[in-house]
Amino acid sequence: MTKRSGAEILVESLIQEGVEAIFGYQGGAVLPIFDAMHEKCPIQFILVRHEQAAAHAADGYARSTGKAGVCLATSGPGATNLVTGIATAYMDSIPIIALTGQVPTSMIGNDAFQEADIVGITRPITKHSYLVKETKDLARVVKEAFYIAQSGRPGPVLIDLPKDVSAGFAEHKPLREIEIRSYKPTYSGHIGQIKRAAKMIAESHQPVIYTGGGVISSGAAKELKVLVEKTGIPVTTTLMGLGGFPGDHPLSLGMPGMHGTKYANLAITESDLIIAIGARFDDRVTGKIDEFAPGAKIIHIDIDPTSISKNIQVDIPIVGDAKKILQELNKIVTAPKITAWTKKIKGWKKEHPLVYKQDGELKPQYVVEQICKITKGEAIVTTEVGQNQMWAAQYYLCREPRAFLSSGGLGTMGYGFPAAIGAQVGHPEKLVFDIAGDGSFQMNIQELATVVENELPVKIAILNNQYLGMVRQWQELFFNRRYAHTFLGAIPDFVKVAEAYGAVGMRITKPEEVVPALKEAIHTKKPVVMDFWIAQEENVFPMVPAGAALTQMIEGMA
Amino acid sequence: MKHTISVLVENRFGVLARVAGLFSGRGYNIDSLCVGETVDPSISRMTIVTHGDDRVIEQIEKQLNRLIDVIRVNDLTQEDHVERELVLIKVKAENEKRRDVMEIANIFRAKVVDVNPKTLTLEITGDEEKINAIIELLKPYNIKELVRTGKIAITRGE
Numbered sequence: 001m002t003k004r005s006g007a008e009i010l011v012e013s014l015i016q017e018g019v020e021a022i023f024g025y026q027g028g029a030v031l032p033i034f035d036a037m038h039e040k041c042p043i044q045f046i047l048v049r050h051e052q053a054a055a056h057a058a059d060g061y062a063r064s065t066g067k068a069g070v071c072l073a074t075s076g077p078g079a080t081n082l083v084t085g086i087a088t089a090y091m092d093s094i095p096i097i098a099l100t101g102q103v104p105t106s107m108i109g110n111d112a113f114q115e116a117d118i119v120g121i122t123r124p125i126t127k128h129s130y131l132v133k134e135t136k137d138l139a140r141v142v143k144e145a146f147y148i149a150q151s152g153r154p155g156p157v158l159i160d161l162p163k164d165v166s167a168g169f170a171e172h173k174p175l176r177e178i179e180i181r182s183y184k185p186t187y188s189g190h191i192g193q194i195k196r197a198a199k200m201i202a203e204s205h206q207p208v209i210y211t212g213g214g215v216i217s218s219g220a221a222k223e224l225k226v227l228v229e230k231t232g233i234p235v236t237t238t239l240m241g242l243g244g245f246p247g248d249h250p251l252s253l254g255m256p257g258m259h260g261t262k263y264a265n266l267a268i269t270e271s272d273l274i275i276a277i278g279a280r281f282d283d284r285v286t287g288k289i290d291e292f293a294p295g296a297k298i299i300h301i302d303i304d305p306t307s308i309s310k311n312i313q314v315d316i317p318i319v320g321d322a323k324k325i326l327q328e329l330n331k332i333v334t335a336p337k338i339t340a341w342t343k344k345i346k347g348w349k350k351e352h353p354l355v356y357k358q359d360g361e362l363k364p365q366y367v368v369e370q371i372c373k374i375t376k377g378e379a380i381v382t383t384e385v386g387q388n389q390m391w392a393a394q395y396y397l398c399r400e401p402r403a404f405l406s407s408g409g410l411g412t413m414g415y416g417f418p419a420a421i422g423a424q425v426g427h428p429e430k431l432v433f434d435i436a437g438d439g440s441f442q443m444n445i446q447e448l449a450t451v452v453e454n455e456l457p458v459k460i461a462i463l464n465n466q467y468l469g470m471v472r473q474w475q476e477l478f479f480n481r482r483y484a485h486t487f488l489g490a491i492p493d494f495v496k497v498a499e500a501y502g503a504v505g506m507r508i509t510k511p512e513e514v515v516p517a518l519k520e521a522i523h524t525k526k527p528v529v530m531d532f533w534i535a536q537e538e539n540v541f542p543m544v545p546a547g548a549a550l551t552q553m554i555e556g557m558a
Numbered sequence: 559m560k561h562t563i564s565v566l567v568e569n570r571f572g573v574l575a576r577v578a579g580l581f582s583g584r585g586y587n588i589d590s591l592c593v594g595e596t597v598d599p600s601i602s603r604m605t606i607v608t609h610g611d612d613r614v615i616e617q618i619e620k621q622l623n624r625l626i627d628v629i630r631v632n633d634l635t636q637e638d639h640v641e642r643e644l645v646l647i648k649v650k651a652e653n654e655k656r657r658d659v660m661e662i663a664n665i666f667r668a669k670v671v672d673v674n675p676k677t678l679t680l681e682i683t684g685d686e687e688k689i690n691a692i693i694e695l696l697k698p699y700n701i702k703e704l705v706r707t708g709k710i711a712i713t714r715g716e
Contacts, residue, residue: 119572120575123575123576123579124579128626131572148626180626181629182567182626182628182629183626304624305620305623305624306617306624309613309616310617
């Protein structure tokens with residue numbers, strides 16, 4: 001058998017795994033890998049301008065396509081620049097493969113030039129990681145990494161590749177299957193538990209379904225819809241689960257928690273049964289844990305046993321894949337008698353809708369509403385983090401899974417724009433919007449070069465209030481309006497910045513300009529930066545202060 | 559409450575760091591940790607003594623199971639099992655004190671593994687109670703150095 005270089009084995013293994021795109025950046029330790037990809041390589045390579053963007057783009061690709069996203073960076077600073085993106089993917093259980101160059105094996109541990117112990121640095125933020133020490137192990141490691149990243153509860157896997165390993169030679173036979181004796185995720189739910197759950201649902205009077213990102217990663221949106229239609233139980237969807245159930249469905253309660261709808265939080269608080277599906281009772285959802293749904297029994301469906309009874313004691317845990325479990329549950333579940341309950345909820349919806357004051361100023365909520373309207377909720381939306389993220393979650397009624405991409409767990413500013421790049425690469429035909437803030441956008445603004453160079457027509461809607469808006473809101477409410485370092489005075493002229501990079505820039509300052517501007521941006525084949533000058537001190541409401549009970553909501557306008 | 563958790567792991571570099579990192583990263587305590595090869599050299603056994611309430615222990619077991627390199631987790635506290643620890647104690651034993659130290663050593667069936675004019679070094683194995691008892695008895699004679707292996711444990715029966 002002829003020997004192949006490690007870099008060639010790597011690239012062939014990636015092709016075998018179905019990789020269509022890699023996001024990355026060059027560097028000394030990865031030269032052999034880039035060389036192996038230089039000619040006749042079917043994988044599209046997207047050269048970003050900062051490695052952090054490569055990790056987020058791989059993440060956006062993964063979230064929007066359901067396939068593992070791949071990023072590649074050199075050793076040392078290249079690898080450490082990926083860290084925020086890997087942590088983001090880890091917190092939201094997103095399958096990405098991070099390939100990092102490393103100094104040659106003989107130099108590891110010697111504080112060599114551009115050396116960093118990236119396996120050590122990322123150990124707590126990866127599902128698993130590998131330092132490949134011999135070229136002959138490469139094919140197996142790649143196969144295992146993709147399997148681990150995409151199975152069970154998905155997550156990022158890092159492969160550290162010393163330069164001599166990718167430059168070295170070994171015999172290569174592609175692996176068809178692998179077996180990891182220490183890793184066997186549970187997919188099928190315990191049938192006895194599913195029967196008990198069905199009984200508990202049938203006997204409930206005030207049930208709520210609470211769904212999270214697990215519905216999306218397991219592809220259970222269809223099964224969830226069947227469950228809801230069979231039982232008539234209303235659904236509240238976390239930030240991570242948006243799109244897993246249509247936001248415009250009559251039984252949708254929107255998002256629960258800190259910036260959730262009042263009716264979702266009231267429904268949770270008064271419920272006698274919560275059916276949690278692929279959600280993990282995060283502190284932003286539960287509020288004060290002692291007062292969370294005091295009268296409710298809890299059924300918890302999750303693939304990760306560590307999520308169960310971590311924050312909230314669960315009555316019926318069902319470990320397994322949400323799709324499989326819902327398929328079984330749907331076979332036996334019967335509708336509970338909940339007419340009085342659904343009527344009550346309808347009343348709450350009417351009484352406490354999401355509202356904002358329309359007073360002639362340009363309001364961020366209005367901008368998001370119009371984006372939703374013009375795209376019919378069928379675009380892929382990414383968000384940054386902060387007010388823009390919450391307004392997007394509240395007012396963009398996402399209808400499809402894998403179309404609302406947001407950094408939920410880690411809350412990473414600067415995520416949305418590179419994630420939009422990944423989503424656009426995965427879906428060249430779709431409209432991709434990044435709903436951004438002026439602060440967040442500046443964290444990865446350099447990627448304008450990437451979208452222009454690769455002709456990725458993403459639309460960036462900056463809700464520009466010249467503030468780190470969410471932190472300013474907390475200062476307004478809890479720090480006596482002392483706006484310490486949240487005013488971003490020297491905001492650049494985003495229109496000129498866009499034009500300088502070769503993208504299209506637009507400025508919108510009045511409500512009546514919003515719709516024409518959005519229409520024009522959508523018709524433009526180029527990337528567009530829309531700079532919306534919104535009301536500067538607009539707040540996100542309703543709001544449950546951190547650590548308070550869900551019933552203690554601050555409302556904006558009554 | 560103290561728990562003795564037995565963990566079978568892949569015998570690879572980096573596994574210990576993953577387990578230790580899990581404990582430190584999530585704020586769990588390690589009272590002692592013992593690692594060694596099993597009869598299958600590709601598998602190591604870690605015996606971890608930890609403490610916490612039921613919820614913490616449940617999370618520790620689940621989190622350990624979530625590590626890719628962990629093959630099996632077993633809380634021995636729930637089962638009938640034998641626990642042992644080995645301790646080396648270097649204790650001052652000059653002149654007439656030497657006989658007293660030797661006597662204590664004999665009662666506990668400790669072995670003398672090193673002798674010199676000023677000290678005796680004893681090797682003792684036993685469960686926690688026995689080890690603590692001999693340490694208490696030897697303290698008045700001035701313990702110069704004490705080395706404990708940490709607990710290892712095995713289930714009783716088949």
